[in-house]
Amino acid sequence: MTDATKSTHVLQHQMESFEESCRAADLKLTHQRLEIYRELAKATDHPSAETLHKRLHQSMPTLSLDTVYRTLTTFEQHHLIKKVETVDSQAHYEAQMQQHHHLICDTCKEIMDFQWSSFDAVSVPEDILQWGAIKNKSITIYGTCRKCQALKEKKKLE
Amino acid sequence: MTDATKSTHVLQHQMESFEESCRAADLKLTHQRLEIYRELAKATDHPSAETLHKRLHQSMPTLSLDTVYRTLTTFEQHHLIKKVETVDSQAHYEAQMQQHHHLICDTCKEIMDFQWSSFDAVSVPEDILQWGAIKNKSITIYGTCRKCQALKEKKKLE
DNA sequence: TTGCAATTAAGAACAGTTCCTATTTACCTT
DNA sequence: AAGGTAAATAGGAACTGTTCTTAATTGCAA
Ligand SMILES: [Mn+2]
Ligand SMILES: [Mn+2]
Ligand SMILES: [Zn+2]
Ligand SMILES: [Zn+2]
Numbered sequence: 323m324t325d326a327t328k329s330t331h332v333l334q335h336q337m338e339s340f341e342e343s344c345r346a347a348d349l350k351l352t353h354q355r356l357e358i359y360r361e362l363a364k365a366t367d368h369p370s371a372e373t374l375h376k377r378l379h380q381s382m383p384t385l386s387l388d389t390v391y392r393t394l395t396t397f398e399q400h401h402l403i404k405k406v407e408t409v410d411s412q413a414h415y416e417a418q419m420q421q422h423h424h425l426i427c428d429t430c431k432e433i434m435d436f437q438w439s440s441f442d443a444v445s446v447p448e449d450i451l452q453w454g455a456i457k458n459k460s461i462t463i464y465g466t467c468r469k470c471q472a473l474k475e476k477k478k479l480e
Numbered sequence: 481m482t483d484a485t486k487s488t489h490v491l492q493h494q495m496e497s498f499e500e501s502c503r504a505a506d507l508k509l510t511h512q513r514l515e516i517y518r519e520l521a522k523a524t525d526h527p528s529a530e531t532l533h534k535r536l537h538q539s540m541p542t543l544s545l546d547t548v549y550r551t552l553t554t555f556e557q558h559h560l561i562k563k564v565e566t567v568d569s570q571a572h573y574e575a576q577m578q579q580h581h582h583l584i585c586d587t588c589k590e591i592m593d594f595q596w597s598s599f600d601a602v603s604v605p606e607d608i609l610q611w612g613a614i615k616n617k618s619i620t621i622y623g624t625c626r627k628c629q630a631l632k633e634k635k636k637l638e
Numbered sequence: 639t640t641g642c643a644a645t646t647a648a649g650a651a652c653a654g655t656t657c658c659t660a661t662t663t664a665c666c667t668t
Numbered sequence: 669a670a671g672g673t674a675a676a677t678a679g680g681a682a683c684t685g686t687t688c689t690t691a692a693t694t695g696c697a698a
Contacts, residue, residue, distance in 0.1 A: 454625040
């Protein structure tokens with residue numbers, strides 16, 4: 323997927339399996355839940371509740387910010403979405419549930435996904451096993467993205 | 481270091497290099513700054529501003545929470561400490577500046593340090609290099625720590 | 639010592655999130 | 669299809685974590 327948005331049929335499939343998960347979890351299929359999930363699923367960034375609320379406002383002018391927060395929390399509790407760990411004061415979310423890792427730009431704070439399957443395959447060092455039961459490991463890479471690097475170069479020349 | 485607290489002379493050395501860094505950065509060596517740094521440096525957990533404030537309250541009853549926040553922000557800006565990325569609403573800090581990684585317990589939320597030098601040594605996948613200038617990569621491992629596992633076992637038996 | 643810019647304490651303000659409650663809605667039962 | 673009911677929502681109040689404002693204090697250079 324090189325495009326900035328997901329193809330319609332991939333998203334449609336994701337929506338169907340989302341609806342199935344909701345029914346299985348006894349979550350009512352409200353318009354709000356469907357639209358919030360769809361908006362998050364089609365996002366390639368990792369939006370905050372406020373960002374999602376803004377994006378949905380045009381098509382759902384009465385949607386309350388509280389509903390966005392409450393709904394995201396519900397989804398997270400049912401493992402339908404994930405809260406992304408950041409250093410930011412706002413919480414960021416994603417519907418991407420497959421194993422993946424993050425690139426974070428220290429300048430624009432954009433969070434990008436990436437894969438590193440050879441890392442996913444290795445097991446953790448011996449001495450960590452005694453800490454407890456390990457469930458998951460993920461990488462965060464920090465740096466400056468191309469866009470922000472270019473901007474900095476420009477400013478230097480001025 | 482198997483002990484829960486650092487040996488006095490290691491901490492003393494860390495304090496000396498901290499004082500040097502402050503002078504180099506034109507930061508005045510106030511009692512508050514020294515004590516906040518010392519408290520963070522000797523901690524093996526990853527305390528929040530509020531936790532640090534509580535720990536310091538006995539010896540410094542007039543220390544304000546605002547000063548703790550302001551001081552931690554100042555230290556972070558001068559790369560004397562780090563803000564730890566978590567999914568938590570409170571910010572967590574550490575004085576440990578050497579490359580290391582984190583284990584986070586999903587139950588008690590405790591954050592533990594660990595080393596993985598063979599991972600530190602490998603370079604990132606080719607295609608990531610085109611994203612921008614990479615500065616650092618770190619791992620977060622999630623799971624349930626021994627203590628919390630034991631507690632859960634106990635509850636099951638009841 | 640003295641002078642002054644930097645720093646602090648205390649509380650007000652602010653930002654992000656959650657709670658309260660009256661109203662609405664999904665969906666189960668007829 | 670219609671009715672009943674528990675769950676979900678909107679809107680505003682409340683709460684929590686963090687930052688700002690300002691007057692008083694302090695570190696440190698002269
Ligand atoms: Mn992601
Ligand atoms: Mn650490
Ligand atoms: Zn950037
Ligand atoms: Zn634990």
